[in-house]
Amino acid sequence: MDNSSGVLPVEQVKKSFYQESTNKYTGIGAWLLTKDHKRIGLMYMYAIISFFVVGAIIGLLMRLELLSPGGKLFSAQTYNSLFTLHGVIMIFLFIIPGIPAIFGNFFLPIQIGARDVAFPRLNLLSWYVYITGAILALTSLFLPGGPIDTGWTFYIPYSVRSGTNVSLALFAAFVLGFSSILTGINFVTTVHRLRGKGMTFFKMPLFVWATYATAWIQIIATPVIAITILLVIIERAFGVGIFDPALGGDPILFQHLFWIYSHPAVYIMILPAMGVVSEIIPTFSRRTIFGYKQIAYSSLAIAFIGYLVWGHHMFSSGQSDLSNMIFSLLTFLVALPSGVKIFNWVATMYKGSIDPQPPFLWVMSFIVLFSIGGLTGLVLGSLATDIHLTDTYFVVAHFHYVMFGGTGTIFIAAMHYWFPKMFGKMYNIKCANVAVVLYFIGFNMLYFPKFIMGYMGMPRRYYNYLPMYTPYQRISTYGSWILVGTIFFIIGYFVYAYYRGKKATSNPWGGVTLEWHIQSPPIMENFETLPVITHDPYDFSQLKEMKNE
Amino acid sequence: MSGNKHHIGYGTYVIVWIALLAFTAITVTIAGVSLGRYTLFIALLIAAIKSALVINIFMHIKFDEPIFKIFLALSGTTILIIFVLTFVDILYR
Numbered sequence: 001m002d003n004s005s006g007v008l009p010v011e012q013v014k015k016s017f018y019q020e021s022t023n024k025y026t027g028i029g030a031w032l033l034t035k036d037h038k039r040i041g042l043m044y045m046y047a048i049i050s051f052f053v054v055g056a057i058i059g060l061l062m063r064l065e066l067l068s069p070g071g072k073l074f075s076a077q078t079y080n081s082l083f084t085l086h087g088v089i090m091i092f093l094f095i096i097p098g099i100p101a102i103f104g105n106f107f108l109p110i111q112i113g114a115r116d117v118a119f120p121r122l123n124l125l126s127w128y129v130y131i132t133g134a135i136l137a138l139t140s141l142f143l144p145g146g147p148i149d150t151g152w153t154f155y156i157p158y159s160v161r162s163g164t165n166v167s168l169a170l171f172a173a174f175v176l177g178f179s180s181i182l183t184g185i186n187f188v189t190t191v192h193r194l195r196g197k198g199m200t201f202f203k204m205p206l207f208v209w210a211t212y213a214t215a216w217i218q219i220i221a222t223p224v225i226a227i228t229i230l231l232v233i234i235e236r237a238f239g240v241g242i243f244d245p246a247l248g249g250d251p252i253l254f255q256h257l258f259w260i261y262s263h264p265a266v267y268i269m270i271l272p273a274m275g276v277v278s279e280i281i282p283t284f285s286r287r288t289i290f291g292y293k294q295i296a297y298s299s300l301a302i303a304f305i306g307y308l309v310w311g312h313h314m315f316s317s318g319q320s321d322l323s324n325m326i327f328s329l330l331t332f333l334v335a336l337p338s339g340v341k342i343f344n345w346v347a348t349m350y351k352g353s354i355d356p357q358p359p360f361l362w363v364m365s366f367i368v369l370f371s372i373g374g375l376t377g378l379v380l381g382s383l384a385t386d387i388h389l390t391d392t393y394f395v396v397a398h399f400h401y402v403m404f405g406g407t408g409t410i411f412i413a414a415m416h417y418w419f420p421k422m423f424g425k426m427y428n429i430k431c432a433n434v435a436v437v438l439y440f441i442g443f444n445m446l447y448f449p450k451f452i453m454g455y456m457g458m459p460r461r462y463y464n465y466l467p468m469y470t471p472y473q474r475i476s477t478y479g480s481w482i483l484v485g486t487i488f489f490i491i492g493y494f495v496y497a498y499y500r501g502k503k504a505t506s507n508p509w510g511g512v513t514l515e516w517h518i519q520s521p522p523i524m525e526n527f528e529t530l531p532v533i534t535h536d537p538y539d540f541s542q543l544k545e546m547k548n549e
Numbered sequence: 550m551s552g553n554k555h556h557i558g559y560g561t562y563v564i565v566w567i568a569l570l571a572f573t574a575i576t577v578t579i580a581g582v583s584l585g586r587y588t589l590f591i592a593l594l595i596a597a598i599k600s601a602l603v604i605n606i607f608m609h610i611k612f613d614e615p616i617f618k619i620f621l622a623l624s625g626t627t628i629l630i631i632f633v634l635t636f637v638d639i640l641y642r
Contacts, residue, residue: 220624256635307627320641
């Protein structure tokens with residue numbers, strides 16, 4: 001990389017993007033009407049973390065209900081609404097937009113040497129569309145009819161017959177889908193059109209590759225759920241028999257259409273997280289990534305195979321046996337590119353000079369949790385075992401290990417990795433080290449007993465249970481207190497660091513991708529002059545040059 | 550965009566428009582004819598031809614850069630595979 005351009009020596013610190021506005025306004029107007037990708041990323045961050053906290057508190061309340069058998073705290077109907085809201089908020093408002101909208105927006109243009117995304121106005125629009133969808137979802141809670149109680153999967157025929165505000169909540173998901181599509185279009189165009197001089201596809205950091213593959217899923221898969229949602233709304237409003245068997249429809253068709261989107265959506269959630277892992281591991285191992293091209297291609301392979309496995313959500317729904325067999329086989333295929341990634345990450349650490357800073361520890365925690373989630377996925381992908389475990393806590397545990405243990409953990413890892421760059425402040429390392437241990441303990445206490453209960457036959461989505469499950473449910477609830485407590489602790493030390501933290505240097509971790517070549521926090525439009533890229537993305541021989549700057 | 554350089558005459562647009570109308574008429578007509586398990590297949594085939602006409606001529610993809618054709622082929626193939634897999638269920642249920 002040509003370090004004579006685009007890089008500011010430490011003593012020449014310029015105004016950061018916080019101090020400059022892209023429009024004539026200052027204060028709140030500078031944020032709400034900004035076209036700067038970094039500010040939009042941060043606006044997403046504040047919104048998404050707020051919804052995450054709400055979702056986590058609802059989860060905490062559900063665990064509180066399950067502390068002892070008997071259903072004392074909430075009625076069955078309230079509990080139905082709670083798990084639906086928890087699912088809808090966590091899936092549509094937190095985990096799908098989470099990493100791409102925050103860290104993708106903030107770092108994708110910087111990492112490819114661009115001044116902004118290809119369509120800055122569209123980027124701002126996508127944030128407003130997201131907020132509109134979120135407001136619609138919240139409105140559906142308070143209108144007559146009451147909060148939606150169908151589960152986040154909106155399965156037919158109940159979602160057509162339920163008297164709750166299903167149509168409005170569905171419409172909210174429809175609107176949120178548009179935000180996702182707009183972000184996808186923006187990232188694909190940015191990667192194709194705005195890469196810096198010398199930034200060929202195979203010089204792009206792997207986070208960019210992962211976000212690029214994700215963007216394609218967002219563009220191709222999201223319209224399917226949009227149309228499905230509209231069909232359900234039409235069926236509810238006009239009684240057209242599309243899905244409801246009482247009206248001559250096919251309920252399994254709904255499940256097909258729903259999972260044609262929602263399974264690839266699982267990869268929308270996990271792929272960017274895998275990209276973050278591919279950034280953090282080389283940085284803290286001081287070693288170039290093992291198998292760069294294989295990791296890049298495996299992202300594309302996961303994105304593609306991800307389209308072909310949706311039927312594994314429907315093994316017990318009544319779809320044809322032939323479909324069950326085909327989908328089971330295809331499901332096992334996804335394990336291959338996922339395995340490629342895990343082994344390449346581990347091989348990167350081999351003989352590396354490992355510096356166990358907090359982001360690295362979070363990634364270690366991810367590898368354990370995600371592996372448990374992935375391997376129990378194979379149990380569910382096998383036809384025979386799936387029949388026993390369908391709709392039990394086993395599925396809930398698997399899902400949370402993959403999504404929360406996978407994407408959620410990496411969301412927190414990404415916060416720890418990029419916080420000094422985004423805010424120019426450093427958090428308390430000791431607190432972060434304590435947090436990762438508490439998180440790991442709380443997480444496993446909360447979710448591991450669910451595997452055992454699921455195996456014993458405890459069905460998901462019940463507000464009450466037989467006394468035989470009491471010890472496991474108790475451990476799970478105690479775990480939820482530790483986990484949610486840790487999350488508040490993390491938010492606490494980040495907020496403290498934001499106001500009172502020590503000033504961070506431009507490259508606190510010794511990273512070599514482009515964001516570590518510029519000042520913290522970055523200037524407006526990222527680079528003084530656009531950089532020329534000559535090095536591979538994880539070539540740590542650059543570190544010497546960077547120190548001499 | 551290179552698509553703008555290529556000028557398509559009004560004649561072509563009119564022919565395509567008439568073709569689209571004709572296909573719509575065929576769709577409506579055969580909806581009343583019982584073709585058994587081929588009904589859906591024929592309806593989808595006609596819809597695919599109509600989409601191809603609109604995308605190629607009206608949306609100028611035929612005259613555009615190869616990258617857009619690749620993107621479109623990729624999306625089209627994905628949709629095709631999704632249809633095939635869904636039909637495996639419907640036909641063998």
